[in-house]
Amino acid sequence: MQELLQNLWKDLLGNLDYNYEKNIFSNEFAALVLTANEANYKELLSLKTYTTYLQINNFYELKKLQIGVLNSIKNNLLDPKEILFHLEKLKNIVKNETIFNYLKEQNGTNSNKFNNEFDKTKNKLNEIFNELNNLLSDDLKKQVQEFKNQLETKDFKIAFSGIFNAGKSSLINSLLDSNFLGVSNAPETANLSIINYSNNPCVKVNFYDEKEFNTIKSQASLNEELSEYFKIDYKKFESINIELKDLYNYTSANSNMSIFVKDIEININNEYLKNNISIIDTPGLDDIVISREQKSLEFLKKANCILYLMSATQALSIKDLEFLCNFMKNNPTTKLILVLTKSDLVSQSELFKLKDYVQNRFKNELLKHNITTPFYLFSVSANEYQNNKNNGNINSLRMFLNENIFNSSNTKEFTNNIKEKIKNIISNEILNLENINNSLKLDDNNYKQKIDELKEKARLQNERKILNFELLKEYENKKYELQEHELKFLAKIQANKIFDELNYNKNYSNEQAKNIIMQGFKDCLSGNYSSLKHNFMNDFDEICKKIEINSDIVFEFNNKKLQENYDNLDRVLNTFNILSTKVENDIQEKLNAIYTNLNYDIFKFIKQKNTADDYLKSTLNSMYTITHIPENISDASLILEKNTKIIEQLTQLKKALDD
Known part of the structure; x- marks a missing residue:
């Protein structure tokens, strides 16, 4: 790497950190980064479109980004052959054959290193929670425990969608490094499947109740083909736990029960899912049965990432475009990943051209609808991955998902929100302890008077707290909906x-x-x-x-x-x-x-109501902090010393939350 960069930049190379890592997944982006060298960098940096797209301001940042690209190639996150495909189109700009020769010789090492910022933050916060448990009053400990529970139960959802037979089961198996979902037991009919982690593997099949089924039946009457399929009377089935190998008996199109299946919960003992990750496998999104399609759409909206699968032999149909554009228009914050599956069925040169076509066509289609939300494109082969864990581009896709789940801006916002709430609790406890310490420094008579005042204040606070939380509970129960x-x-x-x-x-x-x-x-x-x-x-x-x-x-x-x-x-x-x-x-x-x-x-108004409930609860908690008040001034010096130490420790913990 150092030799390559020396050749590209000559005397302008300077001191660089060759261990710098930035996970980069776009081969087209990588090609644009690697076009720069000593001969053309001034011209490139003068182009606003270039610096904006790469998010850089100077040639030092550009060289640093090149190191990030080269290390991403080494870690198998990028395909050097596909980068070459894009560089060929930029050959008149590159003006340096060295980069072409370098890429032709590269093979990734599949390091699979991942920097999980959420996990680091969670571990750090848990350490702080444990220390606070020894310092705070019981009332505040309960609040801290609530935030700790929020952190521990934070879940991440990856949703899969796309046309039937696009290879969803094979891709899910590959991402999880497990063959639990095989041809013989993959849900075959229009059922929603939710895959979660569990120490005790099991499958739960849930069925429609009579009202839900009759609703679907009435919707099916709008379509002649489905109307025939739903010419059947409702049968009641209770939810049932089964073994994974028996799933096909409930979801096969040949099964008499499949028409009554609402959704399937699959719980498996899997290392990847241990991180509170749920895999959501949705049925087709061109379902004439409105309520089934609506349910799929709602799961997609709640997902951290959506993988829309298309076979490399049949990519981006009119139906795909219509659904994707409509979905992106109404869900602009969605992290959408287009995945071309079965990439081993086309030649390498055809695959690169196909990806280029899909990228440009979809981008242009979005612009027609004034949609500027970014999307991401991967090509994968589950077959190649099963034969060799370094192949098939599965590792790169898995790393991309990790990056966009655990290190995303939404996840950082979630942890920062918890940090701010903990800091408010610490500030309130410090203020309380300082008030008590100030009272302890008074003489005997004034101390007794001050203690009585604090007791009365605490009593009134407690009464008001009980009343206000009752009022808040009434407000939290309010619901809004279209009748x-x-x-x-x-x-x-x-x-x-x-x-x-x-x-x-x-x-x-x-x-x-x-x-x-x-x-x-x-x-x-x-x-x-x-x-x-x-x-x-x-x-x-x-x-x-x-x-x-x-x-x-x-x-x-x-x-x-x-x-x-x-x-x-x-x-x-x-x-x-x-x-x-x-x-x-x-x-x-x-x-x-x-x-x-x-x-x-x-x-x-789910988002607004959650914001209101959270705001009101946090505000009330910050207003009411009832602390133990010492009865006797005889041990004032000991209490004063103890409180002072606690204040110092709390101040350090508050500072640690900012680091």
């Missing part, structure tokens, strides 16, 4: 209007009916959203007054999210003819089947 009767009433009005139009105008079209449906739906949702938002803010202001908190918190409401509901309805309406029946009640039933099973979580 089902609103949607049923809408369906009734619209069915009546469409029926009248049919009687009045014999040429009345499906498109005209669709326009009535869409406009009424938009008006209904927009009006209800504004009303519920008003109720939410009134409830929050009221609780703040009751518990005497002057809040400066700002809630973010984004009614543009309603567009996702409009898009979902539009897509469903495009799949069938609303006027296939001219009977008013039948039209109303069809609309009910659609409306009542779209997802309306935006009306629950």
Whole structure:
């Protein structure tokens, strides 16, 4: 490496840290980094698009980034052959053959080293929690324990989606280094599977209740093929624990029970899943059964990363593009990873061209919809990985997932939030101890008077605390949601209007009916959203007054999210003819089947409500810190010395939280 960089930079090389590591996964990005050398760096650094894309400001940072790329090649995170493919297109800029020769000779070492920042932070915080346990009052220990539980139970979700037979089971097996999900037991029908860690491996099969099944059946009636499939009466099954080898008996398309299966919980003893990672395997996302598709979409939204799988032999179809663009438009913060599976089925040169095509076509398609959210692209081969653990690009994908789960900005925000809450607890305890110490320094009479004052203050605080937490509990139980009767009433009005139009105008079209449906739906949702938002803010202001908190918190409401509901309805309406029946009640039933099973979580204000609950609880806890008050001044000097030491220790722990 040093010899290469010396050749590229000559006298401008300077002192560099050749052990510097930055996990880089994009071969195209790596190629752009490696184009720079002593002959062209000034020209490249003058290009704003170049420095912005690489996120650098000067040629020292550029050289440092080159070391990061070269170490990523060494660690098998990058493919030197694919970097060469991209460099060939930049040959007129590179003007140095050395880098080409170097890359042709490279083979990764598959070091698989990973710097888990979340794990480091968690271990550090647990050490601080243990020390605080010996220093804080019982009341504050409970609060600290609550934060510790939040840290320990923080989970990470990786969701898999894509067309059927894209190789999901093979890829999941490879990522987990396990063959627990084989051809003989992989869920075959449209079931959601959730894979978690457990010391005691088992599989739990959950079934629809009667209401859920009849809802799906009514939705299936919108599609002729599914309508035939669902010509079956509901049968009740209780959730059942089975062995993994028997899963196929419940999920095979040939099984009489598969139609009643709601989802599958697979618990296995797996090293990778030990880090509170859940694997979510969703069924197809072009499901005409609305509620099944909606459930899959909700799991995808909650995932830290989404892997959308496409076979290298059939990548980025029109169906793929439509779903991905619609999903990205409505979920701009999603970490989307496109994965071309079965890469061993095409030649290396064809694969590089395919990745280039997918990258550019998808990027251009997103721009057409004004979507600038970044996405990531990998090609993998589970077959190659099974034959040789250094091949197939699985290790690189696994490292990328780790990087974007444990070291992501969202994860850092989560741990920083806990740190701030712990610091507030420490500050309150220090303030309490300082008040007691100041009292202990008074003479006998003044001390007794001060102690009585502190006792009375503590009594009043405690009474107020009990009352305020009761009020807070009432507020926490408040729920917001779009009422089902609103949607049923809408369906009734619209069915009546469409029926009248049919009687009045014999040429009345499906498109005209669709326009009535869409406009009424938009008006209904927009009006209800504004009303519920008003109720939410009134409830929050009221609780703040009751518990005497002057809040400066700002809630973010984004009614543009309603567009996702409009898009979902539009897509469903495009799949069938609303006027296939001219009977008013039948039209109303069809609309009910659609409306009542779209997802309306935006009306629950889940994020805003969690923010409000967390803010109010934290604020109340910081207001009420009841500390033991010494009764007798005779041991004042000992208590003063003890408190002073505790204050010193708490101050050090608070400082440690900032390091």
